[in-house]
Amino acid sequence: MSGIRTTCAYCGVGCGISATVTGARSVEIRGDADHPANHGRLCSKGTHLGETTSLEGRLLHPMIGTKRAGWDKALDLVAKRFRDTIAEHGPNSVAFYVSGQLLTEDYYVANKLMKGFIGSANIDTNSRLCMSSAVAGHLRAFGEDVVPASYSDLDQADLVILVGSNTAWCHPVVYQRILAARAARGTRIVVIDPRRTETCEDADLHLAIRPGSDVALFNGLLAHCRDAGLLDEAYLSRSVDVPDDFWARQGEGSDLWSVARDCDVPPADLRRFFELFAAHPRTVTLFSQGVNQSLRGTDQVNAILNVHLATGRIGKPGAAPFSITGQPNAMGGREVGGLATTLAAHMDFAPENVARVGRFWGTPNVAAKPGLKAVDLFRSIGEGRIKALWIMATNPAVSMPDAGAVREALAACPFVVVSDCIADTDTTRLAHVTLPAAGWGEKDGTVTNSERVISRQRRLFDLPGEAMPDWWIIKEVGRRMGWVGEFAYSRPADIYREHARLSTYQNAGARRFDIGRHAAISNADYADMAPWRWGGEGFADGRFSTPNGRARLVPVAQAPLQAPLARWPMTLNTGRYRDQWHTMTRTGLSPRLSSHRREPMVEVHPLDATGLGIAEGDLARVATPQGESIFRATLSEGQRRGELFTPIHWTDRQSSGGRTGLLPRALVDPHSGQPGFKATPASVTRVAVEWRGFLIARDEPGAIDALWATRVRVAQGWLVELAGDGDPARLVRELLPRGERIETIDSARGQMRHAVLSDGRLVAALYLSRDHSLPPRDWLIAQLSEAAGPTPVELLAGRSAAPAPDCGPIVCVCFDVGIKTILAAIADRKLASVEAVGAALSAGTNCGSCRPAIQRLITNAQEVVNG
Ligand SMILES: Nc1nc2c(c(=O)[nH]1)N[C@H]1C(S)=C(S)[C@@H](COP(=O)(O)OP(=O)(O)OC[C@H]3O[C@@H](n4cnc5c(=O)[nH]c(N)nc54)[C@H](O)[C@@H]3O)O[C@H]1N2
Ligand SMILES: Nc1nc2c(c(=O)[nH]1)N[C@H]1C(S)=C(S)[C@@H](COP(=O)(O)OP(=O)(O)OC[C@H]3O[C@@H](n4cnc5c(=O)[nH]c(N)nc54)[C@H](O)[C@@H]3O)O[C@H]1N2
Numbered sequence: 001m002s003g004i005r006t007t008c009a010y011c012g013v014g015c016g017i018s019a020t021v022t023g024a025r026s027v028e029i030r031g032d033a034d035h036p037a038n039h040g041r042l043c044s045k046g047t048h049l050g051e052t053t054s055l056e057g058r059l060l061h062p063m064i065g066t067k068r069a070g071w072d073k074a075l076d077l078v079a080k081r082f083r084d085t086i087a088e089h090g091p092n093s094v095a096f097y098v099s100g101q102l103l104t105e106d107y108y109v110a111n112k113l114m115k116g117f118i119g120s121a122n123i124d125t126n127s128r129l130c131m132s133s134a135v136a137g138h139l140r141a142f143g144e145d146v147v148p149a150s151y152s153d154l155d156q157a158d159l160v161i162l163v164g165s166n167t168a169w170c171h172p173v174v175y176q177r178i179l180a181a182r183a184a185r186g187t188r189i190v191v192i193d194p195r196r197t198e199t200c201e202d203a204d205l206h207l208a209i210r211p212g213s214d215v216a217l218f219n220g221l222l223a224h225c226r227d228a229g230l231l232d233e234a235y236l237s238r239s240v241d242v243p244d245d246f247w248a249r250q251g252e253g254s255d256l257w258s259v260a261r262d263c264d265v266p267p268a269d270l271r272r273f274f275e276l277f278a279a280h281p282r283t284v285t286l287f288s289q290g291v292n293q294s295l296r297g298t299d300q301v302n303a304i305l306n307v308h309l310a311t312g313r314i315g316k317p318g319a320a321p322f323s324i325t326g327q328p329n330a331m332g333g334r335e336v337g338g339l340a341t342t343l344a345a346h347m348d349f350a351p352e353n354v355a356r357v358g359r360f361w362g363t364p365n366v367a368a369k370p371g372l373k374a375v376d377l378f379r380s381i382g383e384g385r386i387k388a389l390w391i392m393a394t395n396p397a398v399s400m401p402d403a404g405a406v407r408e409a410l411a412a413c414p415f416v417v418v419s420d421c422i423a424d425t426d427t428t429r430l431a432h433v434t435l436p437a438a439g440w441g442e443k444d445g446t447v448t449n450s451e452r453v454i455s456r457q458r459r460l461f462d463l464p465g466e467a468m469p470d471w472w473i474i475k476e477v478g479r480r481m482g483w484v485g486e487f488a489y490s491r492p493a494d495i496y497r498e499h500a501r502l503s504t505y506q507n508a509g510a511r512r513f514d515i516g517r518h519a520a521i522s523n524a525d526y527a528d529m530a531p532w533r534w535g536g537e538g539f540a541d542g543r544f545s546t547p548n549g550r551a552r553l554v555p556v557a558q559a560p561l562q563a564p565l566a567r568w569p570m571t572l573n574t575g576r577y578r579d580q581w582h583t584m585t586r587t588g589l590s591p592r593l594s595s596h597r598r599e600p601m602v603e604v605h606p607l608d609a610t611g612l613g614i615a616e617g618d619l620a621r622v623a624t625p626q627g628e629s630i631f632r633a634t635l636s637e638g639q640r641r642g643e644l645f646t647p648i649h650w651t652d653r654q655s656s657g658g659r660t661g662l663l664p665r666a667l668v669d670p671h672s673g674q675p676g677f678k679a680t681p682a683s684v685t686r687v688a689v690e691w692r693g694f695l696i697a698r699d700e701p702g703a704i705d706a707l708w709a710t711r712v713r714v715a716q717g718w719l720v721e722l723a724g725d726g727d728p729a730r731l732v733r734e735l736l737p738r739g740e741r742i743e744t745i746d747s748a749r750g751q752m753r754h755a756v757l758s759d760g761r762l763v764a765a766l767y768l769s770r771d772h773s774l775p776p777r778d779w780l781i782a783q784l785s786e787a788a789g790p791t792p793v794e795l796l797a798g799r800s801a802a803p804a805p806d807c808g809p810i811v812c813v814c815f816d817v818g819i820k821t822i823l824a825a826i827a828d829r830k831l832a833s834v835e836a837v838g839a840a841l842s843a844g845t846n847c848g849s850c851r852p853a854i855q856r857l858i859t860n861a862q863e864v865v866n867g
């Protein structure tokens with residue numbers, strides 16, 4: 001069986017996969033050795049994609065309310081409600097909210113329907129929350145949203161600066177590529193992040209800057225470059241416009257001491273950073289959400305671009321500013337113009353562009369001005385001005401800032417359509433119509449990754465139930481709204497050809513985004529298309545997409561850094577876990593991926609925690625003016641004092657706590673409209689609970705009424721962590737299935753342990769404790785998979801009668817290796833490298849995602865030894 005070449009479902013690295021279908025819904029995943037993004041490597045998420053292709057939880061039929069409906073009926077209803085709303089209230093009373101997880105073909109049709117035919121630009125995307133500051137920064141500096149970098153620059157760089165990027169967890173294959181380059185040629189790595197993440201493990205230098213002080217840092221670097229004679233005067237005079245007062249404004253407050261103070265880093269570290277930069281012209285500055293998701297995101301982007309332009313470190317091998325994208329097709333969305341602020345094919349709303357796109361699409365109706373950006377869009381829904389909304393491939397009831405207000409807006413909106421693969425999400429719960437979309441492995445089309453490489457995603461499985469691809473659903477609604485000929489696509493290739501033709505239509509070199517070479521691609525060639533990069537090597541010719549062909553330095557000043565507020569003394573930073581993807585609709589199906597972090601945790605600096613009376617493992621309430629939610633507290637030296645970090649992944653579906661989305665405020669960057677997710681004024685307090693416990697169950701438990709109940713998948717079942725007040729006996733009645741019961745109640749110690757067996761096999765176990773002592777979960781979880789059941793004595797002890805080592809939390813999910821096993825091996829066998837640990841335990845030798853964590857354990861052990 002030879003593999004089908006496709007791309008990974010997750011991040012913007014865009015790894016190629018070779019997939020061998022082994023059954024109706026099963027597939028073997030291998031990295032595609034020929035794909036330029038990954039050359040065969042995959043991270044933990046890509047490696048375990050095969051665990052997410054079951055039909056569990058899938059939306060398989062169109063639904064109107066809670067009733068199943070045929071496609072005709074559902075599509076007619078959507079078309080009619082949109083048509084009626086437009087007739088009564090005008091085109092701006094309707095909106096689409098779409099996603100970087102759509103394929104380019106889906107995105108193109110959605111954009112064409114809204115901007116070209118409905119005649120409104122009220123289509124925005126979750127990329128607004130993700131990339132829009134980078135887009136706005138690129139437009140200001142380059143005149144076009146082009147990422148002037150490729151992964152091969154990372155292979156050739158001497159210095160890689162990672163700014164606001166937890167690359168080791170969020171773009172693991174890129175991270176491995178950087179480490180490979182370091183091994184081969186000694187590349188230096190600098191990480192700029194307020195937190196000490198696993199990305200810092202292999203860094204030469206980590207600057208734990210004050211959040212939001214990135215402009216001060218890069219302006220300081222630029223001033224240093226000027227003083228040290230590092231500006232590339234020839235490049236500046238040939239290729240860059242510099243505003244008259246640029247250098248005068250730039251100089252203020254940019255001396256080393258002031259910058260060190262603003263950024264709150266040791267001056268010696270800052271000097272070291274400047275010296276590394278001076279010594280290594282081949283520099284790539286790779287940046288992500290720590291830069292973009294800020295109220296000053298666009299200025300932060302331009303502060304980075306200014307440094308690269310002024311030193312000529314752009315458009316050359318190994319030298320580039322590199323905005324790395326999050327979602328698999330964030331870039332494709334930018335290319336079709338899926339943001340409310342862009343029109344199509346890298347054109348904006350200038351009158352000549354509106355006219356040109358209208359000619360091409362054959363419509364007089366093209367929207368003449370930008371539409372509402374995501375945060376304004378949902379505000380407008382809440383205010384009743386938008387009356388019909390169609391959400392595709394995103395879960396805004398979780399992922400928008402101030403998600404509580406977003407839910408209220410959705411609940412009040414007269415007509416909400418959601419296209420998703422999953423039946424029950426926090427957003428589908430608020431829909432009037434839900435449409436079953438084809439998911440990864442069923443979809444067919446193209447995506448563009450961070451380095452502008454267009455790759456095919458190919459279908460592996462038949463469409464399940466009545467699911468249909470997004471492009472089909474959208475064009476069917478377009479046709480039913482009256483535009484039959486304009487939406488007459490039969491296959492993704494039809495759409496791709498049209499998209500390619502639009503990109504080249506009357507372009508004449510004005511826009512780099514020109515994929516005209518595929519304007520007439522045959523169906524067969526489209527089917528076989530190999531990955532390819534548009535726009536060549538970016539701006540290697542030193543010409544930019546501005547009217548005069550020159551890039552621009554953009555004056556940016558550090559915004560005042562605010563002192564904490566008395567009522568909200570902490571700053572909440574939010575982000576990702578290594579093995580979960582966003583709202584967990586897919587990675588949450590994988591027991592292996594769920595073993596890395598089983599609960600949503602709030603990370604607190606130990607000294608802050610002591611002051612607040614919070615201990616490791618306590619529950620803690622994080623509150624902001626927008627809302628509050630409870631997390632498991634974990635103390636971390638990697639946090640700055642005064643800062644908290646929580647993960648974005650948990651939703652109402654899995655949890656009564658850990659709801660990060662409720663906490664950030666709906667404030668945005670003035671240029672891009674991107675929310676400042678990384679710094680929300682907050683407070684944290686310990687939550688005292690009378691009892692704690694956990695449930696292990698083969699069948700998915702229903703809704704659980706407890707103060708704290710967070711669930712994850714485990715092999716053959718579910719694990720729910722529980723805590724609350726009052727009489728927990730109620731839970732025993734509510735949560736345990738019928739069957740042979742074994743139980744022990746130790747009232748003196750406040751312990752209750754119940755296990756339910758069926759035919760001698762464990763089906764559920766509930767352990768509750770008032771003194772908070774509970775057995776490790778893993779042995780019990782393993783019993784769900786054992787054919788021969790455990791003995792009653794073992795069950796009630798929560799451990800095997802034969803003494804077995806407790807391996808601790810899993811670090812390597814590919815080989816199930818726990819932290820205690822690794823620590824013991826490091827100590828006993830004197831292992832001093834990640835390779836040695838791999839040779840001894842296999843840990844870290846498959847996907848490699850856990851290698852930074854293993855490195856951290858080795859470093860810690862050595863620090864202990866060396867005192
Ligand atoms: N495992 C996993 N990988 C993913 C995803 C996922 O859900 N899970 N999602 C994908 C998507 S869509 C995206 S957008 C990317 C995001 O990828 P990243 O941007 O790497 O991830 P985040 O965890 O959001 O945040 C990155 C870092 O920014 C830091 N930061 C916070 N404030 C500041 C600041 O003021 N300055 C600086 N310099 N840094 C700051 C945070 O401490 C954090 O470590 O990941 C993609 N990859
Ligand atoms: N506090 C805080 N909030 C954040 C962030 C943060 O760092 N902090 N990061 C932001 C960022 S960068 C991002 S990208 C967003 C991500 O946030 P979301 O986009 O809301 O998260 P996902 O869970 O990826 O939602 C995708 C949905 O689409 C469905 N889906 C998957 N494939 C398809 C398909 O092909 N078709 C259709 N129709 N549906 C599909 C999935 O089942 C899922 O329900 O979160 C943002 N929110």
Ligand code: SF4
Nearest residue numbers: 008010011015043046
């Ligand atoms: S780095 Fe991991 S998640 Fe991202 S595309 Fe590659 S395999 Fe998928």
Ligand SMILES: [Mo]
Nearest residue numbers: 129130326327
């Ligand atoms: Mo993102």
